[in-house]
Amino acid sequence: MELIFELAIILFASKIAGDISVKFGQPSVLGKLLVGIIFGPAVLGLVSETKTLEELSQIGVILLMFIAGMETDLDEFKRSGKASTLVGVSGIVVPLFVGYLAGTMLKMTTIEAIFLGLLLSATSVSISVQALKELNKMQSKEGTTILGAAVIDDVLVIIALAFLMSMAGGDVNLSMVIIEKVLFFGGAILVAWKVVPWVLKKFAPLKVTESLLSSALIICFLFAYVAELTGVAAIIGAYIAGVAISVTNFKHEIVEKVETIGYSIFVPVFFTSIGVKASFAGLSQHLGLIIGLSILAILTKLIGAAAGAKMARFSWRNSLGIGAAMVSRGEVALIIATIGLETKLISPELFSILVIVVLVTTLVTPPMMKYFFKQSKVRKEMKNTA
Numbered sequence: 001m002e003l004i005f006e007l008a009i010i011l012f013a014s015k016i017a018g019d020i021s022v023k024f025g026q027p028s029v030l031g032k033l034l035v036g037i038i039f040g041p042a043v044l045g046l047v048s049e050t051k052t053l054e055e056l057s058q059i060g061v062i063l064l065m066f067i068a069g070m071e072t073d074l075d076e077f078k079r080s081g082k083a084s085t086l087v088g089v090s091g092i093v094v095p096l097f098v099g100y101l102a103g104t105m106l107k108m109t110t111i112e113a114i115f116l117g118l119l120l121s122a123t124s125v126s127i128s129v130q131a132l133k134e135l136n137k138m139q140s141k142e143g144t145t146i147l148g149a150a151v152i153d154d155v156l157v158i159i160a161l162a163f164l165m166s167m168a169g170g171d172v173n174l175s176m177v178i179i180e181k182v183l184f185f186g187g188a189i190l191v192a193w194k195v196v197p198w199v200l201k202k203f204a205p206l207k208v209t210e211s212l213l214s215s216a217l218i219i220c221f222l223f224a225y226v227a228e229l230t231g232v233a234a235i236i237g238a239y240i241a242g243v244a245i246s247v248t249n250f251k252h253e254i255v256e257k258v259e260t261i262g263y264s265i266f267v268p269v270f271f272t273s274i275g276v277k278a279s280f281a282g283l284s285q286h287l288g289l290i291i292g293l294s295i296l297a298i299l300t301k302l303i304g305a306a307a308g309a310k311m312a313r314f315s316w317r318n319s320l321g322i323g324a325a326m327v328s329r330g331e332v333a334l335i336i337a338t339i340g341l342e343t344k345l346i347s348p349e350l351f352s353i354l355v356i357v358v359l360v361t362t363l364v365t366p367p368m369m370k371y372f373f374k375q376s377k378v379r380k381e382m383k384n385t386a
Contacts, residue, residue, distance in 0.1 A: 006047045007269070013039055014268040027366040029130040029271055034363075036275020049276050053269065058234070060270030061126045061331065063262035065235040066220040068129045068138065068147065069242015070255045077144045077243070083312035084148025087305050091149060091326050092156055094304030095120040095297070102296055114164055115345045119337055119354065120297050122157050124330025125150040126235055126270075131366040132325070135373050142318055142373070146325045147239065149305065154233050154332065155181055161336060162231075165343065177231060184230040188223060188237065192244030200250050216245060216254045233332055274330070274362055277355060286353050293353065294360040301327045301361075302368075321372035328365040329358045 014032040021031030039046045047053070099120035103113025125146055129138070137143045162177035196219055203215035220241045227237025245251055306316075306323030314322065337354045340346040346354070 003050070003052055006053065007265070009039060009046055010035070010272045011265065011268055014272050025370075027131045027134045027370055029127060029134075030363065030366045032268060032271035033127075033275050033366075036272040036277075038275070039272070040276035042275075047272070047276055049273070053273055053276070056266060057270045057273035060262065060266035060268070060273075061235055062220065062224045062238040063258060064126055064129055064267050064270065066238040066242040067255060067258055067262060068132075069239040069244075070246045070251055070258070071133075071138050072144060072147060072239075072243050072246055073139045074243060074247055076139065076141060077148060080141055080145045080148055083141075083145045083309065083314070085152055086308035086312045087145055087149035087322055087326065088152030088156065088308070090308030090311070091123065091153055091301055091305035091323075092121040092160075094307070095300035096160075098296060098300045102293070111164065112345050115161075115340055118157060118161055118164060119333055119340065120300060120329075121153070121160075122329050122333040122336055123150055123153045123301065123326045124233075124235070124328055124332040125325060126330055127274075127328045127362055127365050128325040128369065130267075130271075131369045135370065137373060142314070142322055145309065145312070145314075146322055149308075149322075149326065151236055151239070153326070154236055155185075157332075157336075158231055161339070165339075180230040181232060184227060184232055184237075188226070188240050191223075192240055196241070196244040197248050200245070200248055204250065210257070212250055213254060213257045216250070216258065219245070233335075235331075274359065277334075277359065286349075290353055290356050290360075293357045297329065297357055297361050298327055298364060317372055321369055324365060324368035324372050327368065328362045330362055333358045333361075 013035045017031030017035045018028030019031070021034075022028050036047070038044060041048060096114075096117040099117030100113045103116040104110075106113075106116075108116065128146060128150075132138045132143045132146065159178060159181065199219065200212065200215055203211045205211075220238050223237035223241035224234035225237070227240075228234040245254055302320065302323040304323070305326040306319040309319035309322040310316065334355065337346065337351055337358070341348065341351045
């Protein structure tokens with residue numbers, strides 16, 4: 001029954017905090033993230049980090065990215081391919097290089113320093129998706145560029161990580177890693193194109209309750225599972241599943257019902273669970289390093305991704321907005337950090353520090369996006385009235 005009580009606290013607190021956040025001119029997701037810190041072990045201890053909560057959180061982020069996929073304008077997505085590539089690649093190069101330099105300054109070995117750079121190169125737009133929705137930017141050129149860049153970033157970082165692990169003597173077959181990624185994306189695109197519409201048509205007329213919604217969720221979870229199985233983040237699989245449904249006639253009905261399920265319980269749990277992971281034990285001893293790495297993580301991704309967006313001919317304000325959306329390292333960086341801990345590429349002490357850094361990047365992303373995209377809108381309106 002303890003889980004039931006925790007869910008009641010999470011849902012109540014996240015909705016109230018989200019509303020307060022909006023009243024202060026910030027995206028609601030910021031309030032939901034802070035709720036996790038306040039009600040989690042770091043402060044009040046009313047919500048604890050359990051396996052069940054983590055699994056509910058995983059469903060939340062999968063549904064969030066599934067919804068993002070369904071709301072993607074596929075034609076705009078195709079047009080933003082070049083921009084997404086520039087943003088994704090430049091958003092890796094800058095943090096990778098600067099992270100490597102930081103690692104050498106911390107007296108790390110070459111392999112460990114490169115690993116730190118790779119960890120700082122990761123990105124997770126699951127937080128950015130919610131901010132994009134609130135800013136009405138999901139279907140804009142900026143929104144599709146961000147989502148495309150995140151997919152590119154994820155794939156390149158995973159392949160680079162596999163290459164590094166093989167150099168470090170880990171049991172990793174680089175060729176197999178690349179083949180798995182090619183097979184996943186090739187297979188996913190083929191299934192999305194040919195199989196998904198057929199499955200929905202077959203399920204829609206079934207004489208059972210919500211057969212269409214169930215079929216959509218089956219597709220989403222299978223895509224997410226296979227993605228995870230082949231070393232690609234589950235959220236990428238869920239996103240591709242959403243894009244597949246976005247071009248069918250069932251899109252609007254499915255989006256509405258999945259949003260009801262997701263935003264009523266699973267998505268708030270996901271946002272709150274990020275804050276619950278926070279631990280401030282021994283924080284004062286490493287405060288300088290935490291601040292330094294946090295600033296490094298924010299600026300390298302912001303500048304790197306913004307430079308790519310500028311090369312794609314976005315305005316400076318929109319470029320910085322795109323860069324801000326790529327700042328959150330989220331669950332992707334936490335997975336990489338866990339791999340580093342298990343393979344002894346980072347110490348338990350540094351792992352704890354990096355968890356806080358990831359949390360900081362996640363917290364600052366929504367207000368940064370709000371600021372830069374709002375400034376861009378103001379400048380555009382001033383030009384139109386001039």
